Amino acid sequence: MTLDTAQTRLDLRQMGKTARAASRALARAATAQKDAAILAVADALEAHADTILAANALDMDDARAAGLSAAMLDRLSLAKRLPGIAADTRSVAALPDPVGEVFDAAVLPNGLHVEKRRTPLGVLGVIYEARPNVTVDVSVLAIKSGNAAILRGGSETLRSNVALVGVIRDALAASGFPPDVVQLITDRDRRYVGELLRLHEYVDLIIPRGGQSLHQFCRENSAIPVITGGIGICHLYVDESADLSPALDVIFNAKTQRPTVCNALDTVLVHPRVAGDFIPRLIDHLGRAGVAFRLDPLAWDVLRGRDVAGADVQPAGPDDFDTEWLSLVLGVRVVSGLDEALEHIAAHSTGHSDGILTRDEANAARFVDEVDSAAVYVNASTRFTDGGALGLGAEIAISTQKLHARGPMALRELTTYKWVVRGENHVRA
Numbered sequence: 001m002t003l004d005t006a007q008t009r010l011d012l013r014q015m016g017k018t019a020r021a022a023s024r025a026l027a028r029a030a031t032a033q034k035d036a037a038i039l040a041v042a043d044a045l046e047a048h049a050d051t052i053l054a055a056n057a058l059d060m061d062d063a064r065a066a067g068l069s070a071a072m073l074d075r076l077s078l079a080k081r082l083p084g085i086a087a088d089t090r091s092v093a094a095l096p097d098p099v100g101e102v103f104d105a106a107v108l109p110n111g112l113h114v115e116k117r118r119t120p121l122g123v124l125g126v127i128y129e130a131r132p133n134v135t136v137d138v139s140v141l142a143i144k145s146g147n148a149a150i151l152r153g154g155s156e157t158l159r160s161n162v163a164l165v166g167v168i169r170d171a172l173a174a175s176g177f178p179p180d181v182v183q184l185i186t187d188r189d190r191r192y193v194g195e196l197l198r199l200h201e202y203v204d205l206i207i208p209r210g211g212q213s214l215h216q217f218c219r220e221n222s223a224i225p226v227i228t229g230g231i232g233i234c235h236l237y238v239d240e241s242a243d244l245s246p247a248l249d250v251i252f253n254a255k256t257q258r259p260t261v262c263n264a265l266d267t268v269l270v271h272p273r274v275a276g277d278f279i280p281r282l283i284d285h286l287g288r289a290g291v292a293f294r295l296d297p298l299a300w301d302v303l304r305g306r307d308v309a310g311a312d313v314q315p316a317g318p319d320d321f322d323t324e325w326l327s328l329v330l331g332v333r334v335v336s337g338l339d340e341a342l343e344h345i346a347a348h349s350t351g352h353s354d355g356i357l358t359r360d361e362a363n364a365a366r367f368v369d370e371v372d373s374a375a376v377y378v379n380a381s382t383r384f385t386d387g388g389a390l391g392l393g394a395e396i397a398i399s400t401q402k403l404h405a406r407g408p409m410a411l412r413e414l415t416t417y418k419w420v421v422r423g424e425n426h427v428r429a
Contacts, residue, residue, distance in 0.1 A: 010187050012195045015150055015180075016202025019123045022178040023148035027120050029177070031097040037175035038140050042089040044171045045136070045164075049082055052167065055159040056132065063156050068130075071260040071326045075130045076157055085136050088394060092140045095393040098412045099146045102420075113422040118415040120146030122204035125196050126396070127218065129154035129210035135164045138207075139182045141396045143172075145414035148181045150203065152196060154210075155188040162186060197222040207397050207409075227409065229374070229400035232262035232352035233324050234382045237341040237367070239358035240271040244278050246379075247357040248285045254381040256289050260326050262398065263353050263375075263385040267321055267331040269341045275299065275334045280306050282332070287311030291328045294320045298334035321348050338363050342370050349373060351400040353382040374400050374407040 026034070045052065056078040063076055078085075098118050105115035124147050128134045135151060142149040153161040161184055169179035185192050197206060200223040207227045208218045215228045236254060238247055254265035270278055279302045283293055292312035295303070300315055320331050321344070335341045345354050355377025356367040364378045375385040385408065387395025392410035399405045405413035 010185060010192060012150075012185070012192060012199055013202075015183050015185075016123070016199045018178075018180040019148040019150055019183060020202045022180040023120065023122050023146070025178050026143065026148060026181055027099070027146045029146070031099075033176070034097070034143055034146070035093040037172055037177055038089060038093040038143055040171040040175050041136070041140060041143075041168050042086045042093075044167045045082065045086045045089065048163070048167050052082060052160065052163045053078060055163040056157075059132075059157050059159050063130075066156070068156065072130045072156070074260045076132065076160075078132055078160060081133060085133055088388075089136060089140050091388075092144050092394050092411075095144065095411060097144065098415050103417075110426065111424065112426055115420050116417040117420050118412070118417050121414055121416055122147060123202055124149045124396075124414070125152070125199065125203040125206045125224065126150070127152045127193060127196070127206065127208045127210070127214065129214065130156055131209065132157045132160040132164060134209060135161050135184075136168070137394060138396055139165070139168045141394055141411060141414060143177075143181060145411045147414055148183075150183050150185065150196065150199075152185040152193060158186070158188060193217075194221060197224060200224045209397055227397060227399050227401065227405065229352070229398045230262050231324060231350050231400070232264070232382075232385075232398075233266050233322065233348060233350045234263060234352055235267045235269060235341075235345050235349060235354045236265055236377075236382065237269040237335070237338070237345075237354075237356045237358075238271060238274060238278060239338065239356060239360060239363055240273040241359040241363070242271075242274065242357040243359065244274060244281065247278070248281060250357060250379070250381050251282065252286055252289070254383055255286060255291060255330055256328065257381070257383050259328050261383075262324070263382050264326070265330065265382055266323065266325050267333065267344075267348070269333050269335045269344060270299070271337060271341075272298070272334055275302050279303065279332060279334075280308065283308050283311050283313060286330065287313075289328070291330050294329065294331045296321075296331075296333040299332045302334065324350070338366065342367070345371055345373075352398065353377065353385040355380060355382055374398065 101118040102115050126138050165184040168182050173179045206222050206224045208214050218226045294316040296316050351373045353375045354371050354373045368376050387408040387410045395408040395410050397409045
C-alpha cells in the first residue's frame with residue numbers, strides 16, 4: 001500500500017504508456033464493475049484511516065514549520081474530513097454513468113441513422129496544490145467516467161497523497177482493474193510538471209487546480225489542452241431594490257461559510273441609494289464574525305461619524321479589488337447603479353461566480369444576460385458553485401473557460417463523444 005518515493009528518475013513516458021493501456025481496459029468495463037471498484041476505494045479509505053491520517057499529520061507538521069498560511073493548512077488537513085471523503089466516494093458510485101449515453105440521434109433523409117455517443121476522454125493529467133481530498137475526488141471520478149489519471153499533487157502533501165493513492169491502487173487491483181488507472185508522480189522536483197505538460201502522446205487533458213501562477217504556467221507550457229479555472233474573485237451587487245436583511249444573510253454565508261475556497265465572496269458592490277443604511281449594517285453583521293473590510297472612497301465616506309464598534313475597516317488599496325482573498329477579508333465599493341456594477345465585474349471578475357441581490361426582475365435579467373461568468377446568481381450565495389451543491393454529485397474542477405466545459409466539471413464533463421453512423425451499404429453520391 002506504499003509507493004516508492006526514492007526513485008532517482010521517474011519515467012513519465014512509461015507512466016503515460018501504462019495509463020493509456022489502463023484507460024482502454026477501464027473504458028471496456030461495465031458500470032457495475034466500476035461502481036464496485038469505487039465502493040472498494042471507500043471501504044479501503046476507512047480501513048486504512050490510521051495510516052492515511054498519520055501521513056497527513058506529518059505533512060501538517062512540516063507545513064506549519066514552513067509557515068504555510070491558514071488557508072493552505074485548512075486545505076491540507078484530513079483530520080476531520082476523511083469520513084466525509086469516504087461518504088462522498090460512495091455517492092459517486094450512485095451517480096448515473098455517462099459513458100455510452102446516446103444523444104442527438106436522428107435518421108437522415110437518405111436513411112442513415114446517426115447519433116452521438118459519450119466516451120471517456122482517455123488520460124487526465126491533474127496538477128494540484130495542498131488538497132489531498134482532490135486525490136480521491138479525481139481518482140473516483142476518473143474511474144466512474146472511464147478515464148485514467150496521472151496525478152501531481154503539491155510537495156507539501158506528498159506523504160498524504162502517497163498513502164491515499166496506495167489505498168486506491170490496491171482497491172483497483174482487488175476489483176480486477178489495472179492499478180495504473182491511477183498513478184502519482186512521487187518526486188517533488190518541479191521538472192516533472194513540465195514533462196507532464198509535454199506528454200501529449202498519452203495525456204488527453206491537463207487540469208490544474210491551484211493558484212494563478214500554476215494556471216498561467218500550464219497555459220504557457222502545455223502541449224496538451226488545459227482546463228483553467230478555480231480562481232475566484234467573486235462579487236455580489238446589492239441593488240437599490242434588494243431586501244436588505246436577507247441580503248445580509250446571503251453575503252454572510254458567501255463570505256464566512258468557508259472563506260478559503262474559490263467560490264467565497266470577495267467584493268460587495270452597493271447601490272448609493274441603500275449604501276447609507278446597508279454598509280454600516282454589513283460591517284456590524286459580518287464584523288462580529290471576524291471579517292475585515294477594505295472600502296473604496298465612497299463607501300469610506302458613508303462611515304464618517306458612524307460607530308463601527310471596533311471593526312477592522314481600512315481604505316481599499318490599489319490591488320484590493322483584484323485580490324482573491326481566501327480569508328475573512330471583504331472589499332466594499334459603492335457603484336452608481338447597475339451599469340457601473342456590470343463594468344466593475346467585467347473589469348475585476350475572474351469569470352467564476354458573480355451575483356445580484358434584487359427584487360427588480362428587469363435588473364436581474366440584464367445582470368444574467370451581461371455577466372459572462374461560469375455561474376451567475378440572482379438572490380443566492382456564490383457558495384453554491386460546487387458540483388455537489390448544483391446536483392452533479394461531485395466535481396473534478398471548476399472551469400472558468402468556455403471550451404469544452406464551464407463551471408463545475410463532473411462526470412459528464414469528463415467525457416467527449418463520437419459520432420456513430422449506421423447505414424445499409426450507403427455510399428455518398
